Amino acid sequence: MSLELIRDILVATVPLLLIFPTLFAFTTWLERKALARIQNRIGPNKVGVPLTRYGGRFSLFGLGQPMADGIKMLFKENIVPRDADRLFHLLAPILALIPAMLVLCFLPIDFPWINNIQDSVKAFMLDGAVIFFFAITGLNTLAVFMAGWASRNKYSLLGGMRAIAQMVSYEIPLVLSAVIVVMMVGSLNAAEIANAQAGWNWFIFTPWGLAAFIIFFIAALAETNRSPFDLPEAESEIIAGYFTEYSGFKFALFFLGEYIAMFAISGLAVTLFLGGGAGPGVAALPWLSVIWFLVKIFALIAVMIWLRGTLPRLRVDQLMGFAWKFLLPLSILNIFIAGSALHLLAGGRLAGLDEKQPILRQLMEGANPLVVAGLWIGALLILYVAANGLNQLSRAKVRPREYKYAE
Amino acid sequence: MSEQIAFWILSAIAVLGALVAVRKRNLIHGVFALMIFFAALSGLFLLLLAEFIAAVQILVYIGAVGILLLFAIMLTERVAGDDGRRMTSRGWFWGLVVAAAVFVVLLLPAIQQWPTPEVTQAPDPSVEELGHKLMNPYVMTLEVLALLLTAALIGAVTAAQGMRKPKEEGSPE
């Protein structure tokens, strides 16, 4: 193994390990501030620059809050319950963090420093990058189960069981909605998928892409245990779920892992549907693509925070029903629609396409605008009707009720 | 050189994982050891440049089969076995013989072709190639297999219908 290779690997990975934890700290602050605004409060604003008094002149909108939390957590006592499985109790938070960190390498963010390194080191240049992404995020489930089981706490166990059921179920719509994009590009390579959407050719602007993005985002919320799918850590029911027995830095690791997973899955959503680093001005200034990528990630995270501040939680059977009875049929139907649309657009010339170019773009070049418009309206109509119908079918039947008044 | 080192490390992990998975009486520990074995196997696939197989190995074996095993275990009563008890059975000798025989049979093609012929044409294990293979010559096989698996899935659901609540149908595939 040559020195250059080692250097390249370090250049490709180490900055990721620095940037995203920093963004995590910022996100916790953002989340607390945003929730406070949603709830008519001010939010943290006293803890600012270290070593100044609280409420001092340099409070910086409470930006010191994540740092204070981090230092406090670092020195907090670590408690392992007496009956716990010590090894698994220790391994679980680490295992929760590693896959989340690992998949960050699969995001095609064109950081300036990785332009000079060889392609074979860039994980997102792997032919099967998208598949790898899903494979590795799936490991998170194991960490959650480990934590729930190893704590020997009934609430933890309930949380762990809920987490497995939820994550396994929602992985299917997640993967199936990504299939649409793979069909439209003809590649599993993350960089190629991002490049295929250069300019404004984002897949979210196609009907099936829009539907797939919505399904993907909902499933991503469930995968990362965000509200309204935060059942594994439902505070009002099972205390803190699988990390009930975790204190100090292990808890901080879980927290970190959860947020990094949010970054990762939002990053994938950006790659698949929102054009990756594409955005205005990228052609002139290539480094803008990094900014655009991060801005899009933060836009998705802001939506997650917003949902957390507004929605109540689902129940466990409704959660499963939603995945199996609503999202899964809809995403399969969506694949059919996308496939038929591609076929109709191609009009028999699918075999003669250049394999190295994104399929959808080649098809769009010679297509009749009327056909395209008809296709899009038709696809949107079918999806809308299907979603409505599935909603009617999967909704629980309630008895009628009436409110009366007695004078 | 570095491939060699990686190969030996991964192989050692795989063998150790498999041994622990067999020897542990605590079922959960056993399943996790099995998963370590699967992960090491996936690493070995990566070394052979079969990245798609490696990803699928993780996705299916760890993500689906392992989780399914955990579910099955959580439905049973006694999870933690006694690690101290020795695991022996009366037929261990014959077991060993059968294992050795299977091993030899598996190695037979390699032994017959000894010494290994030179590889004249390097394989191209790219995902694209795999996709073309699956979609052109083997498309019938793939479809039949998919149909079979779907039938099995529906069968499992039907069989489980009478029970209290349908657990996860398992594999995300």
Next chain:
Amino acid sequence: MTTENLNAGMDLDDNTRSELERAGVIVSQVDSLYNWARGGSVWPLTFGLACCAIEMIASATSRFDISRFGSEVFRPTPRQADLMIVSGTVTKKMAPQVVRIYNQMPEPKWVIAMGACAISGGPFKQGYNVLKGIDRYIPVDVYLPGCPPRPEAVLQSLNYLQEKIRTQDIKSDPAFTKGRRQYPVPEFTGKDLEPPYNPEVWQPPANPNDKPLEKATA
């Protein structure tokens, strides 16, 4: 809050000072940085006992907003909490649970006794089932009187606590010198709690008439 604790960081005795000099300035810097951090991030436990709990919740709401001081992260599990606000009447049936939850919290941990009942039994002191102050079993850092105290008072008690934390010396902090403080959980024997108080943290007050008063107060 006692004055010794307030000044612990400033009035160093010679022994400590020489030790500090040997260790360099860094020690004191780390000290103050750490105190800054844990003072600015006091996460309370979601733990309401009675009437005061409502005012504790009110202190987290829009008008008062405890989150300004970084304390809105109410943790439902004692494992992740720093501060236990004993908000309300502690009955003899509940006292063992309170002590147990205190034992489950990781160090460093603090306690605010909120309201007259948690301090001394309050209006219900004469009752047969009411504990006359939670400080008999666990060490209390800040006493917050009132029945119930206003939410502003909760915020002020939090500020007092932060003041106390900021002047704490890590070397003499019981959180680091003793290991986790775990106190024996009292047992309800049908008539009274056994033992009636924990001598490690509480002693019956001295009687001005010099007569032993143990039985009477217990």
Next chain:
Amino acid sequence: MSSATAIAPNYELIQQDGLETSLLEVSMGPHHPSTHGVFRMDVKLDGETVVDLQPVFGYLHRNHEKLAENMSYLGSMPFTDRLDYFNSMTNNWAYALAAEKLVEIEVPERADYLRVIMAELTRLVNHVSLVGFFINDLGALGTPLLYAFREREKILDLFEQASGARMMCNYFRFGGLRNDVPEGWLDRARDVVDHFPVFLDEYEQLLCENEIILSRTQGVGCLSRDLAISAGITGPMLRASGVNYDIRKVDKYSIYDRFQFRVPYTDGNVGDCYDRFMVRMLEMRESIRILKQALDGIGDGPVLGNAPKVFKPKPAEVYGRVEAPKGELGFYLIADGTPKPYRYRVRPPSLINLTVLRDMCLGQKVADAVIILGSIDIVLGEVDR
């Protein structure tokens, strides 16, 4: 698993297919984020389904009744504040009504008007916070709760201006009120009351049509009309099960017969958590109606009749009751001719409404048990006393 079937007769344990699973026994509380105080539910779970539930209380038993027997009649008044610590005003009122029956004191008209105003404001405080806590139990991270508390603060300000305390008002006296409201209070109260419907509109918009809230609460924790009546349930819970029963209408105590207001109740078809939630939302509108009439109709005059502070009533037994926000709150007093009551007994609506908890929870999910408890609206100070 025959033992499990025995403990839960009305939930069919589905063990017929031979899948032997073990029950999980969870003790929820006394320290649990959603038990509304120090209350414990010993829950037996089959997966996530509740097969048995035993409520355990007494963690906040503060000897209220025993203390009152060793105190003058008026001495217990501040203690009634701490029964149901959301609604000190109605607690005061129920006790004052009982004592006034005992010694037959007339209440001045202005005092009666102020009593009605205070009681209805209390009802607003209670219902609005209850709905907030209820949605919080559903997992909404406090946003509706904080909105509710924002409105609650406005009403607590009124209480504070009148009585000097936010929560523990101790405002009522036998024969009237402790003191008159300060100057300008009625205008401020009118202001708060006028603005409350705006908030209610917003709140209803936020909550009543929310798809998740609908699916979480409809068909959950059904309480049938018959069971509600036979278990002695009162208040909004009874009305949600389809019984038109409101002590304000039945007893017409104080001056409630002077006001135009309606009692919302359901057709008794379902009686689930959603009905209980909706009945409370509708009741708030009616409270505002009463408040507007009372604020318009109030005249000048004294607020305290000539009642002695310490009195020795003749031996008698009385029962005074009001429609507290949680149900029928009653005080039963036995006087024996001394300045202290011989027996002092509270009929706490929370405790009696709690008795049907097990019936409503069996067969539901554990998450439902939490919201069923939330929809009953208990306060442990009143349950344990």
